[in-house]
Amino acid sequence: MMKYIAKRLLHFVLIVLGITGLTFLLIHSVSGDAVDILYDNATGASEAVKDATRNKLGLNDPQFIQYVRWLGHMVQGDFGVSYISGNRVSDTFMSKLPNTIYLTLTSIVFTVCISIPLGIIAATKQNTWADYLIRFLSFIGNALPGFFVSLLLILFFCVKLNWFLAVGGEGIKSIILPTLTLAFAMSAKYTRQIRTVVLEELGKDYVIGARARGVKETVIIYSSVLKCCMPAIVALFALSFGSLLGGTAIIESIFLWDGVGKLALDAIMMRDIPMIQAYVIWMSLIYAVVNVIADISYRVLDPRITRGKEGVL
Amino acid sequence: MKRKSKCLLFSILAIGIVTIALIAPYITYYDSNKQDLMNALQPPSKEHLFGTDRYGRDMFLRVLVGARCSVFSTLLLVFLSSVFGTTIGMICGYFEGIVDTVIMKLSDVFLSIPGMVFALAVAGVLGGGIANAVFALLLISWPKYARLARSQVLSEKRNTYVDAAILSGSNTIQIIFIHILPNIFGMVVTTALLDIGTMMMELAGLSFLGLGAMPPTAEWGLMMSSGRSMIQTSPWVILAPGFAIFITVSIFNLLGDSYRDWMDVRHKEKGSTSK
Numbered sequence: 001m002m003k004y005i006a007k008r009l010l011h012f013v014l015i016v017l018g019i020t021g022l023t024f025l026l027i028h029s030v031s032g033d034a035v036d037i038l039y040d041n042a043t044g045a046s047e048a049v050k051d052a053t054r055n056k057l058g059l060n061d062p063q064f065i066q067y068v069r070w071l072g073h074m075v076q077g078d079f080g081v082s083y084i085s086g087n088r089v090s091d092t093f094m095s096k097l098p099n100t101i102y103l104t105l106t107s108i109v110f111t112v113c114i115s116i117p118l119g120i121i122a123a124t125k126q127n128t129w130a131d132y133l134i135r136f137l138s139f140i141g142n143a144l145p146g147f148f149v150s151l152l153l154i155l156f157f158c159v160k161l162n163w164f165l166a167v168g169g170e171g172i173k174s175i176i177l178p179t180l181t182l183a184f185a186m187s188a189k190y191t192r193q194i195r196t197v198v199l200e201e202l203g204k205d206y207v208i209g210a211r212a213r214g215v216k217e218t219v220i221i222y223s224s225v226l227k228c229c230m231p232a233i234v235a236l237f238a239l240s241f242g243s244l245l246g247g248t249a250i251i252e253s254i255f256l257w258d259g260v261g262k263l264a265l266d267a268i269m270m271r272d273i274p275m276i277q278a279y280v281i282w283m284s285l286i287y288a289v290v291n292v293i294a295d296i297s298y299r300v301l302d303p304r305i306t307r308g309k310e311g312v313l
Numbered sequence: 314m315k316r317k318s319k320c321l322l323f324s325i326l327a328i329g330i331v332t333i334a335l336i337a338p339y340i341t342y343y344d345s346n347k348q349d350l351m352n353a354l355q356p357p358s359k360e361h362l363f364g365t366d367r368y369g370r371d372m373f374l375r376v377l378v379g380a381r382c383s384v385f386s387t388l389l390l391v392f393l394s395s396v397f398g399t400t401i402g403m404i405c406g407y408f409e410g411i412v413d414t415v416i417m418k419l420s421d422v423f424l425s426i427p428g429m430v431f432a433l434a435v436a437g438v439l440g441g442g443i444a445n446a447v448f449a450l451l452l453i454s455w456p457k458y459a460r461l462a463r464s465q466v467l468s469e470k471r472n473t474y475v476d477a478a479i480l481s482g483s484n485t486i487q488i489i490f491i492h493i494l495p496n497i498f499g500m501v502v503t504t505a506l507l508d509i510g511t512m513m514m515e516l517a518g519l520s521f522l523g524l525g526a527m528p529p530t531a532e533w534g535l536m537m538s539s540g541r542s543m544i545q546t547s548p549w550v551i552l553a554p555g556f557a558i559f560i561t562v563s564i565f566n567l568l569g570d571s572y573r574d575w576m577d578v579r580h581k582e583k584g585s586t587s588k
Contacts, residue, residue, distance in 0.1 A: 014418075018418070018422035021422075027434065027435075143510060143559050143562040143563040145517055145521075145534075145555075146518070147518060147521050147534075147538075148555040148559065151555065152555070155548055155551075159544065159545050241427075242427030242428060243427065243429060245427045246427045246429020246430045247429060249429065249522075250518055250522060264433065264434075265433070265522060267437075268438070269437075271437075273438070276434050279434065280434045284427065287427050288425055291425070
């Protein structure tokens with residue numbers, strides 16, 4: 001187990017190097033000259049001034065040197081200075097990150113509470129009206145984009161029923177609608193997948209054996225089947241964590257939720273490159289860490305898994 | 314047989330949407346971008362089926378014309394990423410070795426960055442425009458096809474028909490594209506069809522954020538974004554394009570599902586007759 005964890009961590013470090021390299025390369029090759037952008041509003045900045053700035057910022061060095069220097073700073077938690085506000089990127093970013101994590105966690109809790117029971121009901125009552133209804137709902141959820149769901153929720157709860165303020169608001173009330181939006185789309189996806197996983201497990205011999213011995217159906221499902229499905233369900237959640245991290249950006253900007261997604265979108269609008277880089281790298285890091293934890297945890301959950309057959313990070 | 318006709322039905326519906334997208338700009342007698350401020354924000358009526366937006370443009374017309382941008386850019390995106398990814402994956406799977414290792418590690422890296430996060434950053438840094446949005450989504454969607462094609466080729470190339478092709482003197486390109494490709498084609502098409510809905514929603518999402526289509530283009534995501542502030546007084550400006558996305562995505566999802574089911578059955582039948 002220790003050997004496996006060590007190997008997994010090494011892989012993790014390689015992937016992180018890859019992520020930083022890719023992000024650096026892409027953003028630098030497509031963003032154009034940062035100094036030109038910086039002086040875009042200051043009319044009359046001469047080439048000499050621009051060149052001096054480039055030298056000061058180290059932009060005249062070869063790309064690889066710039067990358068290594070940038071990586072070195074980053075490992076120490078220094079993501080540079082925002083082009084727009086002049087504040088340290090990591091300070092601004094860290095102050096918004098808890099909000100996003102808060103929103104992400106509430107959405108996941110909601111999703112777990114909705115999709116696992118619905119998935120189990122749909123599987124155990126296969127081909128009854130309950131199954132058809134759940135599958136129909138999950139189909140609809142899969143075809144509605146998040147931003148449309150959020151606008152529909154605003155229309156219904158804020159405009160028609162007047163229960164919440166659409167944006168801002170305070171305390172627990174302000175998180176309900178963004179959480180519902182994110183949980184809606186995810187539940188639609190997971191309910192379907194959990195149904196498939198449970199159905200597959202229900203077809204196995206040990207279930208038939210338990211039934212033949214007269215074990216109660218509820219006992220079979222909750223103590224045996226669910227236990228065996230757990231690794232698959234954990235894997236599903238971990239793999240889709242990435243789409244959740246991306247999805248929060250749109251939702252945060254609609255509900256004006258003060259998290260990193262909104263921060264990143266604002267940065268994109270103002271072409272604040274260091275902030276965008278920090279966003280991509282942090283989100284990828286969180287995603288990678290979640291996947292490592294999931295990988296290790298389903299080995300704990302399911303001792304049968306042979307090591308060395310792990311999937312994608 | 315039932316599965317086949319189901320698949321056929323949804324193909325017809327999908328073709329219907331593509332046809333609407335193709336001919337909409339030519340059959341309408343109004344200009345979809347023409348402003349008529351006297352008739353701004355009119356609720357749905359006989360004259361304006363879906364009402365009008367804040368510039369008095371007919372929403373029904375704009376939803377129809379919007380199909381062009383939304384549907385075609387999505388189809389182009391899925392086509393490009395599946396062709397590119399599959400080609401790369403087949404080459405990796407057939408030759409293996411160092412190139413394979415490097416490309417697969419690269420795709421590992423791409424897969425380990427949350428897709429939408431990366432697409433937002435790339436589209437954002439490139440600046441708006443539907444072409445940039447398509448490029449951004451292309452970057453995050455090809456590795457899936459590369460992995461699929463690679464794993465399929467790895468198992469296909471052990472078959473005797475590949476040995477036979479080598480012995481009969483086919484060159485590598487012929488073996489990959491004429492002999493192996495037809496055998497993995499169904500799998501790639503299934504993945505691509507199932508991908509259309511998701512890609513359409515992500516592309517509309519980028520446009521919604523102002524990182525895709527630019528005004529005054531009629532594009533569903535963009536139309537919803539510009540109608541956002543009028544949600545209280547004139548909800549039809551977001552409902553019409555929203556349901557257009559929903560219906561289109563539903564049809565393509567149903568097509569993908571039914572095609573997969575049909576292929577499964579065909580696969581099983583093929584398997585049982587050969588035994």
